[in-house]
Amino acid sequence: MKRQLELKVNGLGYSLEVDPHRTLLEVIRDDLGLTGTKLGCGGGECGACTVILDGKAVKSCLMLALDARGKEVWTIEGLSRGQALHLLQQAFVERGAIQCGFCTSGMIMASKALLDENPRPSEQEVKDSLAGNLCRCTGYVKIIEAVLSVTNTEKR
Amino acid sequence: MKRFEILDPNSIEETCELLARYGEEAKVYAGGTALVKLMKKRLVHPSFLLDLKGIQGLHFIREEEDRLTIGALSTLREIETSPLVRQRIGVLGEMIHTIGSVQIRNVGTLAGNLCLADPASDPAPLLIALRANLKVAGSGGKRTIPPEEFFSDFYETALLPEEILEAIEIPFLPQHSGAVYLKHTMREAFDLGVVGVAVRLDLERKDGMCSDVRIVLGGVTSTPARLQKVEALLKGKWIDESLIARVAMTASGEVDPIQDVRASAEYRREMIEVFVERGIKNALERAKGGVS
């Protein structure tokens, strides 16, 4: 039986009716058409589905959509405004931290959550916050460099 | 996933009623990361999910005179980053840091981890070592279960069908006590432990004899294993490096470690010896240094 789901995504309010078995990832991608957040493994092991929920990075493939009731979600699409990129996006672009791009939105959202809490993390703190995000292409070297290069974020 | 309904009980009593009504068909959940994963793999298929997150009075980290009490809805990340935990039982935060990733810890609860009773659970051996108490509530009333009695088998706990874990109590370490949790993994992070060792060592005074000790292994048997024989060899003794080394050598003899795709039984045996030794040494240093 479908249930009411009221939540905010990227600053916009939504009122949806969803079946309880649907994950937050499915609702974001299929119902809201925000396909920037990816389905990689579906089991919480790759981090490609990372979004920010009430300020905290979460793996949306393991979260029931209804558990986001009344909450605020930010996805990769919410970071940039028109052609203006968020500093993290800019850093990933400029520092070669993107190859196939499939892990990128998860990496950026997990990094954003970190920088919102801790604007000047150490290298180890960056690695700790990305510990559960997989990348098969880059070897992570440039991802770490990109995040470290952003030491102050704009307040959102 | 097979379809299900989500119910939102407002109280523990209501939760227990629902559990009584639906029995095997119902499962409680808070963070849900482990449950959703199991459901996606079709290993469990409850028809009803009881969302505990609406229940008041379960989301706290409190200091009482001689202990820390943590409510069932406190997330792993909240506990890990709690200033109270850092100051009073730092080893708890250290252990939680080794669990999964930040995203999982932001959602998963300590209570949920314990109730899953995964043999590789990190909190389980540490809570036994720290002499924690698990506060359980059910239709029959409340009771306290010591963690060593809580885990009965692979993914099975001593919880009765209509009971839920309400809170976890962890006593503060007295002076001249040290505790440590070491996790041996094949990768640097985001890895399930091949062996987990929790040690709590109490000295009668600084540089004194060992007055009490608990050594608990995780990830090697279906439930956490207390090394009581090893403990007995240390209790009442002056602990030095050679005693630690001798005692560690007997550690692997006390359990029959599992063999799985992560490691062979033989390797686990070797690691038990290495990490029991390292664990006792670490805990001793902390006991002497007064760091909890």
Next chain:
Amino acid sequence: MDEYSVIGKRLPRIDAIEKATGTAKYLGDLKIPGMLYGKILRSPYAHAKILRVDTSKAESLKGVRAVVTGKDTQGLLLCVIPHLANKTPLAEDRVRFIGDEIAAVAADSEEIAEEALDLIEVEYEELPGVFDPLEAMKPGAVKIHEKGNVAIHISRAYGDVDKAFQESDYVFEDRFETQAQLHCCLEPHGCIVHFDRLGTLTVWITTQVPHPYRKMLADLLKMPMNKVRVIKVFMGGGFGGRFEMDPMEIIAYFLSRKAERPVRIINTQDEQFTTGRTRYPMVINIKTGVKKDGTMLAREVKVVTDNGAYNSHGITITMGVGTKCTYLWSLPNVRYEADVVFTNKVYGGAFRGYGNPQITFAIESQMDMISEKLGMDVKDLCLKNANYGGQVTCMGHKVTSCALKDCIEKAAETVGWKEKRRTQGDRGVGMASLMHTGGGVRLLFGDCNLSDVFIKMNNDGTIDLASGMAEIGQGSDTALAQIAAEELGIKVSDVNVITGDTWTTPQCLGAWGSRELFVAGNAAKKAALDLKQKLLEEASRMLGVGVEELVAKDRKVSVRANPEKSASIAQVATACYNRGRILAGRGCYDDPTTYIPDANTGYGGVPTYAFGTHAIEVEVDRKTGRVKVLNYVAVHDVGKVINPLLAEGQIEGAGLQGLGYALSEGLAWEEGIVLNPNFQDYRIFYINDTPRIKSVMIESGDPDGPYGAKGLGEPGMVPTAAAIANAIYDAVGVRIKSLPITPEKILMALKEKG
């Protein structure tokens, strides 16, 4: 001195912003109107006869639009090398590995499709299985295919190996074993297939080879090529795993035909791990004869490849290993024997390095052992035998550009070889070199190694560049844009690169064999020069000077001797347009080697070789066997660096993939069941496992590469395993000859050593 405007510059990839903002659409992001969701029923048995398949209940489930079985796909056989095909899209009477496709369903939703699978009834007669290729080779072993378990026996020899062994002062014999590594692309493999009412077949797919794939489809389904359209969308990784037709695409085709709607099939994580292609596991016996001064005389290699249940790239890879063992150190006498053997497990496919990581692990580990016996520093042994420009291998292959000696020296210097080698304690350094194709190879899809590029210039001087190349994350689109921009004197942002759709792009063999930069890069350069000629002719007319006096740079065409006299590119392009002249350029490039694929060797010519040396410093915990990589130096002879940012990315990514191959990854099986079908237990490396990787690029200036560039897609993971094994030996004195080199193996070896 800066001779180039954009070549050699650290520039962001041209598709980076799309990826960083989440606007890039990958296969799972596409919604085609009317699309159905397909699911495949797979065998739970490693080896069984199929007695009966009953799909009636599935067919009558509400929301199910088509069900297909082996009866529907009968007569079709799939393999990237068609004459070796023995895999049917859906099983007809037998299944040969757990995961073998039996039936499939297309429904209105994934949920309904899954439910329908549960309703398909299959009756099996289980058969015994064989899971070890050495067991499968024995007489009396369970027969997996009619013709027997040995798919092919390969036997080649060059020079006089026996005589050379006799002349050797020392002969070394060692056995090495390598495991099944998975690509672990983050994006699960999938396809959307639409066979429409006009008989046009459109396939949206993550493929590395759109044009060859189109031809394979047309040939297989007996359709005219112009009715087949393959569209490669943004891809979440390839690494060789998307280098062939997977049964799922043909299954989706039949579903689409029946349902008369587009059908999407995407792997679940379990399917990714249990039914995806792997790197072929090999048992390698290598025998090398040397003189006591270090001169290498002869090599005999015997390989047994675990082919899995069906033919794919196993035969060509094993043939390729035979060629590759004549490469490094260029021995004059080489003998090669190999058996490619079926087992009841998932079958392998192409994977970055195409057999070279396996054989290099053996060759370079043994080099280290040889040097120890001879009392030489392995660095000196390598320098003594190093390949060089102008060399001709025992197979008659010519080496053009080669900076191997420089790579060896630079790697040693950068890692601190002298100070760190053969010291006490638990730290050590090891090195290993590589020789690999740097521009593709004539091996598959015909006797050519071609790429075709078409460029048209718009009125404002911006260009649209179409290429049949495949951008799989390695940055080839960006490289082409840089090359075109350089030649035409425009900005990289003026270049619109169109790749991926076989209806709108010219032919190219695709992304494999480290070929795209070399082959497509040359084609792009040719096309740009073709267009430039017309541009300069128009400008010559406008400015009243000869073509040879003009230079195109900074979005202008100007007189070299008098730069004030110029016209903007937009002015020239508009002038052309107004006179009814078309400003377009075409460049079709095939590499200059002439060897066509030989039926015996399987290998054709390679236009140029990539070389490199990796030197790695490790620290081993003697109590646990855990290895910590302290320092990873990767030196590569790349000919010319087109974009250092992207080149470093390839080296770093391949390096970590190599480390995973060396230390941690590998599918584990028991009776054909995959025991670790997820990232957790498969033990792929995450961010905390990354060491510092220092990449150094040496520019040897290839005579045939665009601006002197050679390929770099694969070389980065070829020598890693051997370098690690050698470093571990240097650190704690144990030699591990099987991959992955796990802590358990190291600990057990240390205990044995005492």
